[in-house]
Amino acid sequence: MKKIIRDKTLGEERALYGTKNAVIENCLFEGKEDGESAMKECEDIEVVNCRMDLRYPLWHVKGLKINGGEMTENCRAAMWYDVGSVVENCRINGIKALRECEDSVIADCEIVSPEFGWQSAGIDIRRTALDSQYAFLHSRGIKADRMTLKGKYTFQYTENVDIKNSELYTKDAFWHSKNVTVTDSVLQGEYLAWYSENLTLVRCRIKGTQPLCYCKGLKLIDCIMEDCDLSFEYSDVQASIIGRIESVKNPRSGTIIADSFGGIVITSDSVYPPKAEIKKRIKQDN
Numbered sequence: 714m715k716k717i718i719r720d721k722t723l724g725e726e727r728a729l730y731g732t733k734n735a736v737i738e739n740c741l742f743e744g745k746e747d748g749e750s751a752m753k754e755c756e757d758i759e760v761v762n763c764r765m766d767l768r769y770p771l772w773h774v775k776g777l778k779i780n781g782g783e784m785t786e787n788c789r790a791a792m793w794y795d796v797g798s799v800v801e802n803c804r805i806n807g808i809k810a811l812r813e814c815e816d817s818v819i820a821d822c823e824i825v826s827p828e829f830g831w832q833s834a835g836i837d838i839r840r841t842a843l844d845s846q847y848a849f850l851h852s853r854g855i856k857a858d859r860m861t862l863k864g865k866y867t868f869q870y871t872e873n874v875d876i877k878n879s880e881l882y883t884k885d886a887f888w889h890s891k892n893v894t895v896t897d898s899v900l901q902g903e904y905l906a907w908y909s910e911n912l913t914l915v916r917c918r919i920k921g922t923q924p925l926c927y928c929k930g931l932k933l934i935d936c937i938m939e940d941c942d943l944s945f946e947y948s949d950v951q952a953s954i955i956g957r958i959e960s961v962k963n964p965r966s967g968t969i970i971a972d973s974f975g976g977i978v979i980t981s982d983s984v985y986p987p988k989a990e991i992k993k994r995i996k997q998d999n
Contacts, residue, residue: 715759724748724767733757742767742788771795779803784810792817811836827864830855849874865902868893884921887912906931925950931967938971943978945969947985964989972996 716735723729724744729737733756742751743766750769752758757776765788771777777798784791788807792798792814799818810826811817816835822842829845830836833852838860846864849855853872860879867883868874874893880901887893887906896915905924906912912925913932920939925931926946933952938944938959945952945964954971961969962978968990979987 723751726750727753730754735759736761737763739763742770765791769793774798942975945989950989961991963987964991968992970994 717738718729718735718740719738720740722741722744724746726746726748728742728748728751730750731754732752736759738761740763742763748767750772751767752770752774753772755774758774759778760782762781764783764785766785767787768789770788771792772794774795775797777795779800781802783804784807786806790809790812791805791807792810793812795814797816798814800822801820803822805822805824805826808826809828810824811829811833812831814833817833818837819841820839824841825844827846829843830849830852832850835854836852837856840859842861844863846866847869848862848864848867849871851870855871855874857876857879862879862881862883865884867881867886868890869888870890871893872891874890876895876898878897880899882901884902885904886900886902887909889908890906890912891910893909894913894915895917899918901920903921903923905919905921906928908927909931911930912928914936915934916936918937918939919941921941923943924941925944925948928948928950931948931950933954935953935955937955940959942959943962944958944960946962947965949965950967950969952969956971957973957975958971960976960978961974963980963983964987965985966988970992972994974993977991
């Protein structure tokens with residue numbers, strides 16, 4: 714039998730420290746005591762429709778389930794060093810909400826949290842709206858499906874990322890990332906994925922200046938590029954583009970195919986010899 718903790722206001726330091734095998738329901742973590750670390754070192758707990766308004770509530774938790782409720786702006790650094798968490802139908806508003814965690818599932822949430830998801834392994838995020846600068850920095854093993862992401866500098870230094878059916882409105886995304894695949898998604902923002910390795914974009918809509926420079930092992934399969942000028946500088950690239958590319962500059966190697974090009978810029982001061990093959994697609998008559 715699980716212990717039931719219900720309809721309580723808990724404001725003191727470490728209010729439920731070390732609790733195991735419990736359901737914590739309709740509780741308020743707030744109060745003049747201004748206590749921290751309310752559920753630190755807990756195990757196998759379900760947190761249902763609770764409001765967390767104090768700092769560091771869920772550190773070193775194993776087997777955490779959250780359904781409903783809210784983490785306010787005052788609830789900073791909410792989930793650190795946790796293992797095996799499932800967070801559903803929750804509003805998360807505090808800075809640094811997820812860090813150094815393993816095997817986290819986040820579904821149907823609304824998140825406004827700068828520096829979200831740092832240095833974590835195994836993040837599965839679904840049907841979620843995320844507003845965050847520097848989201849997922851140095852994390853690995855990330856899956857995202859039907860995510861809407863807003864904020865600069867996202868997915869930097871990430872590894873082993875798989876994103877589907879999502880919309881990313883973000884500047885300087887995927888810098889120095891490795892082994893990333895993005896499918897059927899929108900990628901809008903400047904300076905996309907510089908210095909990335911083994912980035913694959915499949916049927917994506919890409920928009921923004923100077924995308925995809927200094928890349929290694931870059932692949933674009935049936936993508937659309939809008940307002941993408943000075944693309945692919947010093948990149949090793951295999952690209953099949955539907956429609957027009959505004960301009961291509963000094964691609965290092967590979968093949969780029971599109972229906973048309975606004976311009977191809979090959980400069981005499983290029984540091985690396987631009988050896989990529991740039992082709993206009995030949996349309997077959999029916």
